[in-house]
Amino acid sequence: MSHPEAFYERLTANRFAPTEGTRGPWNPDSQHAGPPAALLARAVADRPGARVDMRIARITYEILRPVPIRPLQVTTTVLRSGRSVELVEAELAPEGGEPVMLARALRIRTAADSGPSVSQGPLVPPPGDGVSGLFFPVPWEIGYHTSMEYAFTAGSFTERGPGTCWLRMRIPLVLGDEPQPMDRVLVAADSGNGVSNALDPSSYLFVNADLTVHVHRDPVGEWVCLDARTSVDSSGSGLADTQLHDEKGPIGRSAQSLYVAPR
Numbered sequence: 001m002s003h004p005e006a007f008y009e010r011l012t013a014n015r016f017a018p019t020e021g022t023r024g025p026w027n028p029d030s031q032h033a034g035p036p037a038a039l040l041a042r043a044v045a046d047r048p049g050a051r052v053d054m055r056i057a058r059i060t061y062e063i064l065r066p067v068p069i070r071p072l073q074v075t076t077t078v079l080r081s082g083r084s085v086e087l088v089e090a091e092l093a094p095e096g097g098e099p100v101m102l103a104r105a106l107r108i109r110t111a112a113d114s115g116p117s118v119s120q121g122p123l124v125p126p127p128g129d130g131v132s133g134l135f136f137p138v139p140w141e142i143g144y145h146t147s148m149e150y151a152f153t154a155g156s157f158t159e160r161g162p163g164t165c166w167l168r169m170r171i172p173l174v175l176g177d178e179p180q181p182m183d184r185v186l187v188a189a190d191s192g193n194g195v196s197n198a199l200d201p202s203s204y205l206f207v208n209a210d211l212t213v214h215v216h217r218d219p220v221g222e223w224v225c226l227d228a229r230t231s232v233d234s235s236g237s238g239l240a241d242t243q244l245h246d247e248k249g250p251i252g253r254s255a256q257s258l259y260v261a262p263r
Contacts, residue, residue: 003142006175007187013073014043015095021171023069023143025136026192026207032102032144037061037211038173038186040090040103043074045182053106054086054183060212062102064149071095075253084109085199094115121249125153127166129225136194136201147171150187151223155195158203162196162229169221181218185244188224189213192242196228203263206230206238208256215244215252223247226254236260 004019011017017037024032041059044050072092073260081085085108092101130151136158138145148167155163167188172179191210199206225245232238244251 003146003229004171006172006177006238008039008179009145009169009175010072015071016074016174017068017071017136020069020142021147022067023140025138025143025145025201026205027066028140029195031036032041032070032190033061033063033067033208033211034144034187035069035173036072036092036101037065037103038050038183039072040074040092040101041105041182042131042173042180043090043188044088044103044105044107045180047076050187051086051107051109052112053216054109056105056215058214059103059105059119059186063209063211064102065098065100067092067100068094071195072100075223078085079104092186117230119249122245122247123243123250124164124227124245126204126247127151127153127168127225129153130166131156147185152195153225157197160198160200161196162227162262163197164225164227165191165195167191167221168225179222181220182215183220184222184224185215185251186213188226189242189244190256192226192228192254193230193240193258194254195226196230196240198230198232198238204260206232206258206260208240208258210255210257212256213252213254215242217251219244219246219251224251230258232258232260 228242
């Protein structure tokens with residue numbers, strides 16, 4: 001089995017070809033939302049004229065429809081530009097098609113010694129203490145489930161209930177580009193509902209229609225930890241609430257609104 005060298009290959013400055021490594025667990029023709037989420041955030045930060053003294057503090061994604069595994073185009077629009085804060089929208093669409101994912105990113109100006117650092121130290125066991133668990137059954141060999149490395153310190157993909165899992169990218173986001181700190185966070189963050197799955201995935205769908213990620217600093221190292229809990233209502237909606245960590249400590253939170261239904 002030959003695994004792709006990256007999640008995407010760059011075709012032009014704003015066009016990308018997804019590889020099999022992006023394939024999600026629900027449909028063989030659709031991507032896991034993690035890689036395209038990271039691709040949109042990278043477009044926000046790397047767009048022409050983007051300020052280098054700003055970082056993403058919050059980014060919200062609307063997942064309008066399944067993201068296909070075929071060439072995609074990214075466009076960005078600055079909605080608000082201020083001295084200390086900017087709001088940027090990014091759109092992902094297949095060539096000649098309707099948008100499949102939208103993102104709005106709030107970027108905040110950073111400067112050295114702006115204030116004292118107030119943050120917690122490590123709250124979860126390190127990845128070296130984790131156990132590499134089996135991904136829940138997926139009927140294809142290559143996909144997101146083989147593009148990521150997992151180390152659970154609590155729970156597993158095959159157990160119901162809260163879970164604590166470290167994730168690490170096995171391949172870069174874009175072929176030939178070094179992974180960036182936010183790449184690592186956003187490729188992982190959309191897995192909160194899987195890490196803390198409250199229902200049997202062979203019997204129920206629990207897919208997210210959105211994703212919001214807040215971070216108060218850039219992560220360090222290759223591993224990102226999801227300490228996640230999922231709540232489900234019998235009416236068919238749910239919420240996956242996830243605290244994000246690196247090996248230095250908490251870095252932020254992510255939340256996913258879930259659509260729940262019998263298979």
